[in-house]
Amino acid sequence: THSVAESSQFCEKDGLKENCGETKEDRSTFSSSLGVRYLLYDVNPPEGFNLRRDVYMRLAIFMHEMKNEENWRLVLPPWGQLYHWQSSNVGEQTKLPWRMFFDVKSLQKFAPVIEMEEFLGSVQKKRPPIDEVYILQHYKDVWEEGKEWQDRWNIEGCIESIPYSKSGKAYTGPFWTYKNLSAQKVECASFQGHAALLKGILRQSRAKVVMIDHAEVALHDRYGDHIYWECRRSMRFARHLVEIAQSFRKQQLDSSDDKDMVKRPDNWLEEREYTTTGGGPYLAVHLRRKDFLWGRAKQVPDLQFAADQIEKIIKKLQLETIFIATDAPKHEFAELKTHLSKFKVLRFEPSPTLKYEIKDGGVAIVDQIICSHAKYFIGTHESTFSFRIQEEREIMGFQRNTTFNRLCGREEGIPCTQPTQWPIVF
Numbered sequence: 001t002h003s004v005a006e007s008s009q010f011c012e013k014d015g016l017k018e019n020c021g022e023t024k025e026d027r028s029t030f031s032s033s034l035g036v037r038y039l040l041y042d043v044n045p046p047e048g049f050n051l052r053r054d055v056y057m058r059l060a061i062f063m064h065e066m067k068n069e070e071n072w073r074l075v076l077p078p079w080g081q082l083y084h085w086q087s088s089n090v091g092e093q094t095k096l097p098w099r100m101f102f103d104v105k106s107l108q109k110f111a112p113v114i115e116m117e118e119f120l121g122s123v124q125k126k127r128p129p130i131d132e133v134y135i136l137q138h139y140k141d142v143w144e145e146g147k148e149w150q151d152r153w154n155i156e157g158c159i160e161s162i163p164y165s166k167s168g169k170a171y172t173g174p175f176w177t178y179k180n181l182s183a184q185k186v187e188c189a190s191f192q193g194h195a196a197l198l199k200g201i202l203r204q205s206r207a208k209v210v211m212i213d214h215a216e217v218a219l220h221d222r223y224g225d226h227i228y229w230e231c232r233r234s235m236r237f238a239r240h241l242v243e244i245a246q247s248f249r250k251q252q253l254d255s256s257d258d259k260d261m262v263k264r265p266d267n268w269l270e271e272r273e274y275t276t277t278g279g280g281p282y283l284a285v286h287l288r289r290k291d292f293l294w295g296r297a298k299q300v301p302d303l304q305f306a307a308d309q310i311e312k313i314i315k316k317l318q319l320e321t322i323f324i325a326t327d328a329p330k331h332e333f334a335e336l337k338t339h340l341s342k343f344k345v346l347r348f349e350p351s352p353t354l355k356y357e358i359k360d361g362g363v364a365i366v367d368q369i370i371c372s373h374a375k376y377f378i379g380t381h382e383s384t385f386s387f388r389i390q391e392e393r394e395i396m397g398f399q400r401n402t403t404f405n406r407l408c409g410r411e412e413g414i415p416c417t418q419p420t421q422w423p424i425v426f
């Protein structure tokens with residue numbers, strides 16, 4: 001394939017490769033001549049919903065930092081075909097827009113993002129809509145011992161086989177199952193560093209529409225600082241899901257923001273640093289099962305051992321109700337209940353019609369919202385699903401000892417190392 005690296009000259013400047021001799025003025029003239037540019041991205045197919053949310057943040061923060069320099073829009077990759085979304089009776093789970101799960105207007109208050117449909121409606125129809133695809137890959141030598149860490153990227157040969165192939169003049173590929181999407185050029189870029197390093201790739205390109213595949217290879221620019229948390233706070237859930245969770249909390253758990261002493265202004269920009277000793281009168285547990293049973297075998301408890309730990313904590317808290325968020329199949333949940341028969345044990349089970357409407361992703365979010373409002377939360381070791389709940393609780397200002405907890409595996413025993421605390425920063 002034709003290589004951008006061969007066709008343009010580079011200068012190394014501050015570790016970034018930029019076009020030689022180009023001044024800031026040249027750059028800005030060029031930028032305005034192109035008008036709006038679009039950045040699309042995709043993530044390693046097996047990754048789950050909540051890891052993908054983290055990858056979004058890396059790119060959104062990058063775009064947030066770029067927004068005063070260049071006119072880019074980050075195109076939100078539609079949701080679909082996730083390995084964990086296995087329900088058969090919810091219709092097709094492909095090309096799902098972000099508004100099904102998130103409040104896109106809230107996201108836009110942090111970074112210039114648009115839905116894929118909006119992008120598709122605004123690009124020229126007669127040419128492949130994507131100009132250039134860069135597939136990020138780790139350097140071959142990245143795992144070599146003694147190799148010093150250094151931010152770097154290079155466009156070079158693809159190390160592994162890629163899911164794009166040339167058909168006529170354009171490349172076809174997965175493209176979120178859109179049949180009409182194709183690209184003019186596809187290249188691999190070995191990449192080691194933070195998302196800001198993507199600037200180098202975008203700056204050597206003259207294209208209007210660029211896609212970054214395997215965006216998870218890029219690391220966070222600003223993990224844990226106030227910008228990170230602004231981005232995180234802008235990821236408000238879609239209103240209809242918040243309302244479903246509210247009505248479950250009210251009807252089943254005697255919980256509402258007022259009663260629980262939780263503040264959440266409609267606009268995340270109006271949030272302040274809160275502290276609360278409240279929370280709904282229930283213990284919430286995220287019990288990750290399925291692939292974690294073999295992926296994290298030592299740290300994931302069997303059902304009896306999970307129940308033993310839950311019982312101990314709920315007795316200490318003097319509560320009676322347990323809310324379980326889980327990917328466990330029905331029979332596992334039923335078994336867990338038999339081990340906790342002295343308590344009221346609940347799970348969010350939408351009607352078939354509601355589930356069809358909100359799909360697996362919506363059910364997952366409702367579970368997360370309910371967990372995040374509890375008086376006390378226990379999660380699962382290294383699950384990003386649990387991490388996202390912990391972050392919600394940080395935003396609402398819960399006491400950290402009610403948030404950063406996890407179940408121990410039988411092999412590890414009790415106590416086991418508890419999750420790292422990532423405190424919110426304003």
Ligand code: GFB
Pocket residue numbers: 046047048049050051052084085286287288289291295324325326327360361363364365367382383384385386
């Ligand atoms: O969200 P996620 O990335 O978390 O992937 P992990 C797990 C998916 O399983 C969720 C479902 O997005 C849901 O679809 N799921 C898990 C749940 N727990 C619950 C729950 O309590 N309620 C509901 N409704 N659904 C990582 C994956 O999973 O595990 C990685 O992202 C990889 O790709 C790794 O597979 C081993 O961080 O738990």
